Amino acid sequence: MTPNGWLQIALFFVLIIACAKPLGKFIAEVMEGRRTFLTGLLGPVERLVYRLCGVTLDPEGKPEEQHWTRYAGALLAFSAFSALLLYAFQRLQGWLPFNPQGLNQNNVSPDLAFNTSVSFTTNTNWQSYVPETTLSYFVQMAGMTVHNFLSAAAGLGIAMALVRGFARQSVQTIGNFWADLTRATLYILLPISVVAALFFCSQGVIQNLNGYETATTLEGPRQTIAQGPVASQEAIKMLGTNGGGFFNANSAHPYENPTPLSNLAQMFLIFLIPGALTYTFGIMVRDTKQGWALFGAMSVLWFAGVLTAYNFEQAGTPVLSKAGVELSPTGEQSGGNMEGKETRFGIANTALFATVTTDASCGAVNGMHDSFTPLGGLVPLFNIQLGEVVFGGVGAGLYGMLMFAILAVFIAGLMVGRTPEYLGKKIEKKEVKMAMIAMLVLAAAILFFTAAGSVAEFAKNGYWNPQGPATANLNNPGAHGFAEILYAYTSGTGNNGSAFAGISANTPWYNLTIGLAMLIGRFLMVLPLLAIASSLAAKRQVPASAGTFPTHGPLFVGLLVGVVVIVGALTYFPALSLGPLVEHLML
Amino acid sequence: MYKELKSAVLITICFTVITGILYPLAITGVAQLIFPRQANGSILRRNGKVVGSELIGQNFARPEYFHPRPSAAGSGYDGAASSGSNLGPTNPALADRLSKGGAQFRSENPTYTGAIPADAITASASGLDPEISPANARVQTLRVASARKMNPDTLQAIVDAMAEGRTLGLLGEPRVNVVKLNMKLDELVPFQR
Numbered sequence: 140m141t142p143n144g145w146l147q148i149a150l151f152f153v154l155i156i157a158c159a160k161p162l163g164k165f166i167a168e169v170m171e172g173r174r175t176f177l178t179g180l181l182g183p184v185e186r187l188v189y190r191l192c193g194v195t196l197d198p199e200g201k202p203e204e205q206h207w208t209r210y211a212g213a214l215l216a217f218s219a220f221s222a223l224l225l226y227a228f229q230r231l232q233g234w235l236p237f238n239p240q241g242l243n244q245n246n247v248s249p250d251l252a253f254n255t256s257v258s259f260t261t262n263t264n265w266q267s268y269v270p271e272t273t274l275s276y277f278v279q280m281a282g283m284t285v286h287n288f289l290s291a292a293a294g295l296g297i298a299m300a301l302v303r304g305f306a307r308q309s310v311q312t313i314g315n316f317w318a319d320l321t322r323a324t325l326y327i328l329l330p331i332s333v334v335a336a337l338f339f340c341s342q343g344v345i346q347n348l349n350g351y352e353t354a355t356t357l358e359g360p361r362q363t364i365a366q367g368p369v370a371s372q373e374a375i376k377m378l379g380t381n382g383g384g385f386f387n388a389n390s391a392h393p394y395e396n397p398t399p400l401s402n403l404a405q406m407f408l409i410f411l412i413p414g415a416l417t418y419t420f421g422i423m424v425r426d427t428k429q430g431w432a433l434f435g436a437m438s439v440l441w442f443a444g445v446l447t448a449y450n451f452e453q454a455g456t457p458v459l460s461k462a463g464v465e466l467s468p469t470g471e472q473s474g475g476n477m478e479g480k481e482t483r484f485g486i487a488n489t490a491l492f493a494t495v496t497t498d499a500s501c502g503a504v505n506g507m508h509d510s511f512t513p514l515g516g517l518v519p520l521f522n523i524q525l526g527e528v529v530f531g532g533v534g535a536g537l538y539g540m541l542m543f544a545i546l547a548v549f550i551a552g553l554m555v556g557r558t559p560e561y562l563g564k565k566i567e568k569k570e571v572k573m574a575m576i577a578m579l580v581l582a583a584a585i586l587f588f589t590a591a592g593s594v595a596e597f598a599k600n601g602y603w604n605p606q607g608p609a610t611a612n613l614n615n616p617g618a619h620g621f622a623e624i625l626y627a628y629t630s631g632t633g634n635n636g637s638a639f640a641g642i643s644a645n646t647p648w649y650n651l652t653i654g655l656a657m658l659i660g661r662f663l664m665v666l667p668l669l670a671i672a673s674s675l676a677a678k679r680q681v682p683a684s685a686g687t688f689p690t691h692g693p694l695f696v697g698l699l700v701g702v703v704v705i706v707g708a709l710t711y712f713p714a715l716s717l718g719p720l721v722e723h724l725m726l
Numbered sequence: 727m728y729k730e731l732k733s734a735v736l737i738t739i740c741f742t743v744i745t746g747i748l749y750p751l752a753i754t755g756v757a758q759l760i761f762p763r764q765a766n767g768s769i770l771r772r773n774g775k776v777v778g779s780e781l782i783g784q785n786f787a788r789p790e791y792f793h794p795r796p797s798a799a800g801s802g803y804d805g806a807a808s809s810g811s812n813l814g815p816t817n818p819a820l821a822d823r824l825s826k827g828g829a830q831f832r833s834e835n836p837t838y839t840g841a842i843p844a845d846a847i848t849a850s851a852s853g854l855d856p857e858i859s860p861a862n863a864r865v866q867t868l869r870v871a872s873a874r875k876m877n878p879d880t881l882q883a884i885v886d887a888m889a890e891g892r893t894l895g896l897l898g899e900p901r902v903n904v905v906k907l908n909m910k911l912d913e914l915v916p917f918q919r
Binding site for chain 1: 809
């Protein structure tokens with residue numbers, strides 16, 4: 140580890156802190172429907188969308204407030220239809236425009252189209268295909284890019300609904316889904332994406348509709364170079380914590396992430412909204428200290444991850460040193476484990492990127508996690524298993540962390556024998572039950588599917604997978620192979636989308652099971668949380684008393700971090716010890 | 727519920743137009759106008775013919791050229807099939823490839839006896855990494871200079887001039903773009919094929 144590496148990591152974090160307050164305030168204003176500096180320009184568009192889409196307005200002309208069941212119904216109806224449309228786009232791409240490579244339905248099998256369409260609808264962006272040889276520019280733009288916006292906007296809406304539950308009292312409603320979706324997209328995601336996309340272009344990210352370029356290389360052989368409208372998708376891919384690459388190598392591809400500056404911008408965009416949302420939360424519950432407490436807890440967990448990943452990636456492995464590789468950094472080379480890493484990013488930026496992308500539910504990668512050292516690779520895996528609450532996905536991080544906050548005050552309440560309260564709301568049977576359902580469903584999905592993937596066997600000439608065990612789809616033997624399966628279902632359920640990418644997941648078996656894991660991970664988490672939101676909104680605020688456990692100080696931050704880590708460790712330790720932990724001992 | 731369903735259909739279509747058609751096409755238009763070189767792939771041309779992209783690595787095996795990192799993209803530097811090796815740290819296939827790569831690096835640069843720069847025999851994440859570390863380039867300078875029959879110090883000066891430091895002295899890692907460097911060498915010191 141070098142001072143320069145730490146300086147880069149520190150600079151990244153300072154940028155996130157600096158933007159939390161101004162952007163957080165802006166998001167609060169937008170999502171509460173107040174006037175901002177963009178209203179003059181975008182207000183007419185917002186109203187036009189409401190009119191065209193038949194959104195019910197109240198007498199004041201604002202979108203009508205919804206009970207949680209209607210909010211959830213709208214979310215489900217929207218997710219179902221938009222997933223269906225994406226499926227259709229993929230299968231019909233041969234007849235659609237912007238397709239210079241002539242890709243068609245033969246490039247996208249039905250099971251792959253199902254997996255991909257679920258993947259982008261749930262903000263996962265798991266990709267079991269090689270985009271540059273699979274999808275036309277039309278599908279990338281009108282399919283993938285659209286979902287990158289809308290799945291993030293939906294996540295933001297859900298988080299706001301939960302926060303409104305804490306902020307309101309004695310009401311039955313938690314906001315309007317259509318308004319949340321529209322406002323988040325128009326005022327927050329779109330303007331920042333426009334700026335980011337043009338910045339990326341300036342750095343060398345491509346943005347064209349040309350066919351693939353053919354070059355005659357300096358040594359003679361021909362080289363085909365994939366093209367496409369990348370920058371516009373790249374911006375929202377990072378900002379919306381989506382992470383689905385335009386190319387197979389994702390943000391390691393020089394056309395997606397060409398310079399150290401574009402790399403910093405990409406990591407910054409991942410944490411930008413999730414960091415700011417803690418401040419938004421503080422404003423909405425009228426106590427910004429509560430928001431900073433969450434920010435603090437997230438920062439502790441983020442730092443622990445970076446420290447671990449950076450340390451082990453820089454240390455390298457015995458295999459490397461046996462081959463004669465320099466493992467210490469010198470002024471002219473980075474040292475460490477450079478397998479699966481790019482020269483321009485080196486060790487520090489790749490370790491930081493891997494931590495950030497899995498703290499959040501982004502899943503973009505600028506290095507190949509599969510080739511990380513065992514404990515370096517444990518960091519992204521464990522980050523996802525913690526529920527991606529370390530800043531987390533757009534909206535998803537905040538609602539996930541609030542779920543843990545509910546558990547934390549519940550545990551604190553048990554210890555002192557008082558009914559727990561959080562932000563003046565009594566946390567009772569219903570809230571704790573719902574939070575537990577959300578948590579258990581995720582753990583069950585990850586562990587059940589991993590177990591099934593480890594033992595499943597397939598018959599000859601079957602539909603689901605080539606003959607033999609499902610583990611034959613792995614690229615690596617032994618403990619690392621098991622880690623590939625565990626990572627796949629963890630990433631799917633956690634709606635992350637990064638991978639130990641050696642696994643050949645493009646078979647009906649993996650496409651279906653990972654698809655189901657993504658659906659479970661998104662919706663069986665969100666529905667209980669919306670129920671909590673509604674139950675909280677109906678409650679009266681209890682004024683704080685001498686017996687109230689303060690939830691804005693270091694004690695609460697410590698407790699919250701403890702709960703997140705202990706729940707994660709207890710749930711996943713057995714599985715992790717069969718994978719990365721035993722692999723580390725085998726080095 | 728029917729009403730929500732109708733809104734779901736309409737809003738999906740509405741935003742498909744705004745964020746899926748208007749937004750990317752607008753960005754394409756503006757980018758083509760203000761960053762035409764970058765937006766079209768930073769393509770390198772020689773005598774009007776496309777020889778590659780400065781951002782996309784390509785294979786170099788001849789001693790007269792600086793060699794890039796090992797690539798797992800297709801059969802090596804396939805610009806339409808980016809990929810890392812995805813070999814795990816305990817995979818025997820990785821150990822095997824590294825030891826072979828190390829031996830090859832040594833045989834190509836026989837005068838060098840120090841430790842191998844970390845990027846030299848490890849496969850990059852994209853398989854298209856156009857760059858190598860300055861340390862890696864320094865090792866190869868002697869070989870390239872003797873193959874091109876030129877003074878190693880002159881060559882090292884060219885390499886140093888083309889090397890890129892950390893952005894703003896802080897970000898990323900120092901590096902040398904192999905494609906641009908080799909193209910420059912062909913221009914300055916052509917060799918007989």
